[in-house]
Amino acid sequence: MQPAMRRLRRIALRRLSSAPPEVPPDPMVDAVRAKLTLRAIDTDAEHEADAELDRMLGRERFLDPYPAGTLGRQMTDLINDVEDGKQPGSKLEELVASLKPEDKILFYSLRQQVLNVRRLENIDRNLIPENINWPDVMKQSIEEFKQIGLAMQDVEYAIDQEEQHTESLRPVARTETERAEYINPAIVLASPTINDHKQSDIGRFFQVDTTKFSGGLPAEVKLTKQRAPMLIRPTSYTLLDKVRRIGEADAYSLGDTVVVGGNSAGAGRSTNISYLVAWARQHPEEWLTLFVPDSERISQSGVRMVESRRHPGVYTQPDLQRDLFSELMTEQEALLKSIALKREYPSDSPVSQMTSLYELLEYACDPLKNEEGDSLFDVFEELRLVSEVKVLIAVDGFNELTHMNSAYWHPDTGKPLPARQLAIAKLLIDFFDKGPTNGVTVVAMSSKYHRDSTTDLRKVVRQVITCGDYTADEFTTVIEHWIKSGLVFQTPKNLTEFKNFLGAMSGRSPRELSRALMDI
Incomplete structure (x- = not known):
């Protein structure tokens, strides 16, 4: 399991457990909240909850498929069969109707993941049955997931543009040396001379030598060595x-x-x-x-x-x-x-x-x-x-x-x-x-x-x-910088992971965002 995905689950579900619901009550959400209450009691229970969430929301399909006969394997196979046209969409409705409330979160997670992967593998989108008549409970669950942030709309748009112009916008598989030489001039807008900075430069990046800087600097500032970007x-x-x-x-x-x-x-x-x-x-x-x-x-x-x-x-x-x-x-x-x-x-x-x-x-x-x-x-x-x-x-x-x-x-x-x-x-x-x-x-x-x-x-x-967490504007600026400077999105799989945790990271601390970015 990728560290970024573990962090995503902890952050997203923590927000889910604490945020006031804005949709009708859902037994599935209640079940997840009940599990998460253990996290506030003791550390051992928190580790057990993490393990349970890995099972419920597991992305091991990419590394080690679910063993034959397990519910996760059954769901994954059926989702793929429906999307390949081998099974009618009604089979998914039947499966959802038969699931326990706590298992529906696993189903939706797997389906969303498969859709993302197939999309990035250039599968014909016409094969994906988006018009399935989801039961009301699943619609509520989907809305809840949207609230905790599978994507922010403005950042989603930037990523869609990235996908459409992959060859021109994204240098693929940069080595660390190549990264150190590269800073997109469209992003680094402020003068490297800090005394020239004005109030109008707030929200812009500039290049600075961080050789003697604080040991507490975020990882992404250190990534590009001598020509590191810093947000004003x-x-x-x-x-x-x-x-x-x-x-x-x-x-x-x-x-x-x-x-x-x-x-x-x-x-x-x-x-x-x-x-x-x-x-x-x-x-x-x-x-x-x-x-x-x-x-x-x-x-x-x-x-x-x-x-x-x-x-x-x-x-x-x-x-x-x-x-x-x-x-x-x-x-x-x-x-x-x-x-x-x-x-x-x-x-x-x-x-x-x-x-x-x-x-x-x-x-x-x-x-x-x-x-x-x-x-x-x-x-x-x-x-x-x-x-x-x-x-x-x-x-x-x-x-x-x-x-x-x-x-x-x-x-x-x-x-x-x-x-x-x-x-x-x-x-x-x-x-x-x-x-x-x-x-x-x-x-x-x-x-x-x-x-x-x-x-x-x-x-x-x-x-x-x-100092406080990133504002919405700062968050978007940082994401756009990482996209356009070629520091992330080196493989389609990484792009999928990145899209999945964007909303969950929104409003979080600079360090939390930088560490999640470095995991990708």
């Missing part, structure tokens, strides 16, 4: 517009900290923060950007940990810190060399002889000179005091640092060590509380978590930008 969403543009106006007289309301939130998993927080980082890195002369794309790596990687001499009870991660600083030095070497150190250091400290932030980072990355990693505290304090340019501290998955235990165990108590006791996490939380002197801290986190400010040194004005 309203939340992305709002965040960009607010941050690039920092310093203007009327822009103080932005505050020191922006939270990119949203309760829904996969709603686009990582994409939004990556969009902002991409913009800042297109302006290296104006913005110094420290980007933590994967907070989980800090809290859960299990790399070497050393208790700080300066701050007992706080633990540095020297190897991980060097990786973070090395990336910063590679990305913005020229800018770092132009930024002077602001603090005064003891005369016996090696840092006292340094003049630039780049030199301090070099020292922090030297495993012989800074074995225990305590220079991390100097680096972050200097970042806070930078005045030559604006500073962007961007952190994805901020909850991992504030509300989670780490993968480490306290050496004395033997209990899990809270992530906030790791030095990098502690310093990033300090930036969240205080903000840089000249710039902004932007963190992506779930809206159901909030951190109270722990300092009175500065008033932190937090602004929350909430």
Whole structure:
């Protein structure tokens, strides 16, 4: 069974079980709802329900036909015989009349599937008896299925156009290398220079280098490597517009900290923060950007940990810190060399002889000179005091640092060590509380978590930008992009699967849609 089809069943039937009925009551629907109530009770029952749905709605006909003598095999054979003209359409009516309510859903599913496959195999449509006099109960069932989304009308139209012009519109069986070279110019409309983006570009795609982007980015963004497409969403543009106006007289309301939130998993927080980082890195002369794309790596990687001499009870991660600083030095070497150190250091400290932030980072990355990693505290304090340019501290998955235990165990108590006791996490939380002197801290986190400010040194004005599921227009735009860019529809069978889950995916989160697309 294909993963995309399993996901389709779970999503579609979950919607069926929760949505208020808009058709007369149907015993078949009641039977399905009764089975699905188990899903809310315990995980084992959910797995059993999945297995049952695989049997009820199984698509194994394409991989392993139903065994002889089973109801599924009987249905499939009869459907094919009627469509081939070997049996009259009345046989289907007789079969439906004899079925139990819970078996009718299987019959309709199989019939719809056979129709799709035969259509794509160029079977003469005149052989398909569409004028069967379905009993009222089946008409109700069909309407219910339409509600949960065998296809959206506008997307169905786009797919029909795709089928009619297969050779001209769809490059078949692209290799990954070929895909990486291909982006349809009719779809990628916005400028690759993010600073050029205007409100009128919302809903358009653009090309961007995602090499250094967040580990939480959707799979389809990573698919095309260096020339990945990214959709400009309203939340992305709002965040960009607010941050690039920092310093203007009327822009103080932005505050020191922006939270990119949203309760829904996969709603686009990582994409939004990556969009902002991409913009800042297109302006290296104006913005110094420290980007933590994967907070989980800090809290859960299990790399070497050393208790700080300066701050007992706080633990540095020297190897991980060097990786973070090395990336910063590679990305913005020229800018770092132009930024002077602001603090005064003891005369016996090696840092006292340094003049630039780049030199301090070099020292922090030297495993012989800074074995225990305590220079991390100097680096972050200097970042806070930078005045030559604006500073962007961007952190994805901020909850991992504030509300989670780490993968480490306290050496004395033997209990899990809270992530906030790791030095990098502690310093990033300090930036969240205080903000840089000249710039902004932007963190992506779930809206159901909030951190109270722990300092009175500065008033932190937090602004929350909430990410949500795709709107209907965004959903259609993404589907059209995938169709026209040749990233899906490589075989007729895949096209059938794609059409079957479109409606079920409508309105879902960006991550859920991208993962389903990647399964095809």
